[in-house]
Amino acid sequence: MAKKRLILGLALVVLISLGGVAGRLWYVSFNGLDKFSRYFFFSIGLVFLLFTAIALLGVVGVAISIFCHRPLPLFDRPVNVLITRLLPLTMWLGRLLHVTKEKLERSFIEINNALVRTRGVKVSPAKMLVLAPHCLQYSGCRFKITADINNCHHCGRCQVGDLIDLTQELGVNLAVVTGGTLARKKVRELSPEAIVAVACERDLSSGLQDVYPLPAFGVLNQRPNGPCVDTRVDLERLRQVIKTFTRSKAGTLGVS
Numbered sequence: 001m002a003k004k005r006l007i008l009g010l011a012l013v014v015l016i017s018l019g020g021v022a023g024r025l026w027y028v029s030f031n032g033l034d035k036f037s038r039y040f041f042f043s044i045g046l047v048f049l050l051f052t053a054i055a056l057l058g059v060v061g062v063a064i065s066i067f068c069h070r071p072l073p074l075f076d077r078p079v080n081v082l083i084t085r086l087l088p089l090t091m092w093l094g095r096l097l098h099v100t101k102e103k104l105e106r107s108f109i110e111i112n113n114a115l116v117r118t119r120g121v122k123v124s125p126a127k128m129l130v131l132a133p134h135c136l137q138y139s140g141c142r143f144k145i146t147a148d149i150n151n152c153h154h155c156g157r158c159q160v161g162d163l164i165d166l167t168q169e170l171g172v173n174l175a176v177v178t179g180g181t182l183a184r185k186k187v188r189e190l191s192p193e194a195i196v197a198v199a200c201e202r203d204l205s206s207g208l209q210d211v212y213p214l215p216a217f218g219v220l221n222q223r224p225n226g227p228c229v230d231t232r233v234d235l236e237r238l239r240q241v242i243k244t245f246t247r248s249k250a251g252t253l254g255v256s
């Protein structure tokens, strides 16, 4: 919970600041301005106040939902505003306070994952997409698996072969992507109802925000050789996560 509190706490600080700006604008609008300026400052203050109120409901919704382990559909829109609009400001504040980017991104990923869990998502395997980064592929491998994953020769020099076996066994879709653009393309093509994404903090954090409100669970990759080179993933954990969000195998196989 400590990691989750980081983003929620920073979001509250941002909201208090925005509320302060709204109050200041209203104060200015009521003090000796001409009619036009008065309406202008009043309207801007109102926009700030409404945004603050909605995003605050989002923070409350996330906190209650995670605490009670259940989804709160009533808060869907405010949570959407919180994740898609307020989060960039929250990240910016965190950086200003010298919190590392990685810590902030991990905090967001934990909140996202907790929210997805509360929704009790269960989709058929054919509607599940596993997105994996191409840095999982052995850097010396000459086969172009991002174009077609069936190009993998299962030589065992990296985990891609095992990942293909795992997704085939569970009957879910798999796409190995080079970045956000290709990931978005795969999501558009396959129209999944749920996603399990493997990536580093940076890519997961931006990718999960991109696809929100589509339920997408993030699994951090392992980087024994540094970032973006011959990375790995805990396949057993990945298996458990996929099983958590899929119904029993329907026999449909989709690997792309």
Ligand code: SF4
Binding pocket: 137, 138, 141, 142, 143, 145, 151, 152, 153, 154, 155, 156, 157, 158, 159, 160, 161
């Ligand atoms: S397992 Fe597949 S992707 Fe990995 S090195 Fe071998 S052929 Fe290349």
